[in-house]
Amino acid sequence: MFWRGGTLLAAPFDAASLSVQGAPAPLVEGVRSDASHGIQFAISSDGTLVFVPGGDRGGEDRQLTWVDREGQLTALSISGPFDSLHLVPNTDRVFLGTDITLEDPDIWTAGLTRGDLRRLVSSPEVDAAPLVSNDGQRLVFASNRDGTAALWTTSTDNPEQASKVAEMAFPIAYSWGPDTSVFTTVATEDGFEQRDIVLVDLATGEMTPIVETEADEGMANLSPDGRWLAYSSNATGVVELYVQRFPEGTDRQVVSIGGGTHSRWRADGRELVYTKAPQGPPEAMMRVAFDGSAASGPPSLGIPEQLFPWPFFSQSGGRRFYDITPNAERFLVMSTETGASGRAASPEINVVLNWFEEVNERVPLN
Numbered sequence: 044m045f046w047r048g049g050t051l052l053a054a055p056f057d058a059a060s061l062s063v064q065g066a067p068a069p070l071v072e073g074v075r076s077d078a079s080h081g082i083q084f085a086i087s088s089d090g091t092l093v094f095v096p097g098g099d100r101g102g103e104d105r106q107l108t109w110v111d112r113e114g115q116l117t118a119l120s121i122s123g124p125f126d127s128l129h130l131v132p133n134t135d136r137v138f139l140g141t142d143i144t145l146e147d148p149d150i151w152t153a154g155l156t157r158g159d160l161r162r163l164v165s166s167p168e169v170d171a172a173p174l175v176s177n178d179g180q181r182l183v184f185a186s187n188r189d190g191t192a193a194l195w196t197t198s199t200d201n202p203e204q205a206s207k208v209a210e211m212a213f214p215i216a217y218s219w220g221p222d223t224s225v226f227t228t229v230a231t232e233d234g235f236e237q238r239d240i241v242l243v244d245l246a247t248g249e250m251t252p253i254v255e256t257e258a259d260e261g262m263a264n265l266s267p268d269g270r271w272l273a274y275s276s277n278a279t280g281v282v283e284l285y286v287q288r289f290p291e292g293t294d295r296q297v298v299s300i301g302g303g304t305h306s307r308w309r310a311d312g313r314e315l316v317y318t319k320a321p322q323g324p325p326e327a328m329m330r331v332a333f334d335g336s337a338a339s340g341p342p343s344l345g346i347p348e349q350l351f352p353w354p355f356f357s358q359s360g361g362r363r364f365y366d367i368t369p370n371a372e373r374f375l376v377m378s379t380e381t382g383a384s385g386r387a388a389s390p391e392i393n394v395v396l397n398w399f400e401e402v403n404e405r406v407p408l409n
Contacts (some may be wrong), residue, residue: 045401049073051094053406058128071395094393105356105377107137107155110328112372114351123151123376127172127362131179132310132369138163138182142364150184152161152199155375160195163188166201172223172362174216175199183215183225183245194227196245209248213238214360218264226253226263228361240274247330255291261361262305267291267312271335275304284317286335286342293400294341298331303347312371318353318365325353328374355379 044053051071055064074084074094084094101233106122135155141148150164166188174183178197183254184359189207194214197205206268210320216225223245228238240254240263254260258278261287272289275282284303288294302321309316318325330389332345356377357364365376395401 044070044086044179046074046084051084053402055406058364065245065406070402070405071329082311085201086398090397092234092395092398094395103142103379105158105237105379107153108141108355108376108378110351110374110376112350112357113332116378118378119155120151121155121160121236123160125151126356126358127364128366128377129173129175129363129376130366130368130375131175132177134179136179137366137375138175140173140184143169143171143362150182150224163199164197164205164210168396170195174218174363176219181223181245183208186214194225195242208245208248208249210244213361216363217262217363220265221269226262226265253290264308266308266335267310268335271312271333273298273306273308274315275306281321284315286315286333296341298333298344298347300347301328302326303329305363305365307371309367309371314371316371316374318357319347319349322356324357327352330371339400 049072050069051074052069053065053159054067057064060283071094073096086092103124104122105125106117109201110115115139117259124142124145125139126142129138137151137153137155147167147172148169149162149168151160152163164184166186168186168188170186181196182199183194183196186193191210191213192214194208194216196208197383201379202211212230213228216227216233218226220226220242224242225245226240227243229241231237231239237259238261239252240260241250242253243250254274258276260274260276263272263274270289271286272284273284276285282304283297283300284299284306285295299317302319303317303333304320306315306317312331313333316328316330319327319329328348328350330350331347333342335342356379356383367374
C-alpha cells in the first residue's frame with residue numbers, strides 16, 4: 044500500500060519473492076500531503092483508516108512575511124513554493140529553497156525591498172536547503188545532482204561552479220561553525236531516529252563529532268561569541284532546546300520548557316528565540332534571556348516567554364523555515380493562505396471502519 048499524487052493505492056504483494064503481483068489499484072483519492080506534516084493517513088491493525096482530506100499540497104505558494112515581537116504582520120511581495128529560507132545578516136537579501144516535494148527544486152535569492160526574485164542554483168536534480176555566509180559570498184546547499192545525496196558549496200557570484208563537500212544521508216547544513224565549517228547531522232546505525240551533530244569542514248569534507256548520545260540531536264546553532272552551542276534533543280522523550288559550552292561540550296543545560304526547536308541567537312548573544320513544538324508543528328515563537336559570560340559553570344537562563352502564536356509554514360526536517368534580524372525584533376516567515384490572518388483551522392479527519400473489506404474487494408488476492 045502506498046501514496047502517490049494525493050491517492051492511496053494498493054497492489055498484491057508476494058512476501059516470499061518480495062515482488063508485486065499485479066497493477067496497483069486506487070483506493071482513496073484526495074489524501075492530504077504537505078511539507079509540514081508529510082502524508083497524513085494511518086491504518087490500524089483492525090482495518091480502521093484515518094486520513095486528512097485535501098490531496099497533494101506540495102509546491103503550494105507561500106508568501107514571505109515579516110512578524111514583529113507582538114505578532115503584527117507585514118506581507119512582502121515575494122511568494123512561491125518555498126520551504127526554506129536564510130537571511131544575510133544586516134542586509135535585505137534572502138536565499139530561498141523551493142519545496143523538495145517538487146520535481147526539480149532549486150535555490151533562489153531575492154531582495155526583500157525590491158522583490159527582485161531570481162533563480163540562483165539549478166540542476167536537473169534536487170538543489171535545496173540554502174545556508175549563506177554572513178558576508179553573503181558563500182552558499183552551502185543539499186543536492187543529489189551527481190546521483191548521491193551530499194553537501195555542496197559554491198560562490199554566490201559564480202553559482203555554476205559548485206563543488207561537492209561530503210556525501211551523507213541527511214545533507215542539510217543548519218548553521219555556520221568556526222571558520223569555513225558548518226553544523227549538520229549524521230544518522231547513526233539506528234537510522235534517522237537517532238542522529239548526531241557533526242561539524243563539517245567545507246575545504247576538506249572532514250567531519251568532527253560534536254554531540255554524540257543515544258538521543259536524536261540536530262538544529263545546532265553557535266552563539267555569536269563562539270562559546271556556546273544551542274541544539275535540540277529528544278533525550279527526555281520530548282524535543283527540548285539545550286545549550287552547552289563549545290567546543291568543550293560541558294555545562295549542558297535545558298533551555299526550553301515543554302518543547303523547543305529551531306533556535307536563533309540575537310546578535311549580542313543575550314537572547315535565544317525558538318519555536319515551541321512539544322509534539323508536531325510549532326505552536327508559538329518563544330524567547331529566553333541568556334548570559335553565558337562566566338568563565339566556568341552553566342549559563343544563566345531566564346524564564347521562557349511566548350512572543351506570538353505560530354500559524355505559519357513549518358516542516359519537520361532540518362531545513363530553516365524562518366529567520367530573524369540581528370536584533371531579533373523581526374522574524375521572516377512563510378505564510379500559507381491561512382497563516383497570514385491567523386492560525387489555520389484544525390483540518391477535518393476522516394475515519395473509515397472495516398476498511399480492509401473494501402481493500403480486499405478492490406485488490407483481491409489469488
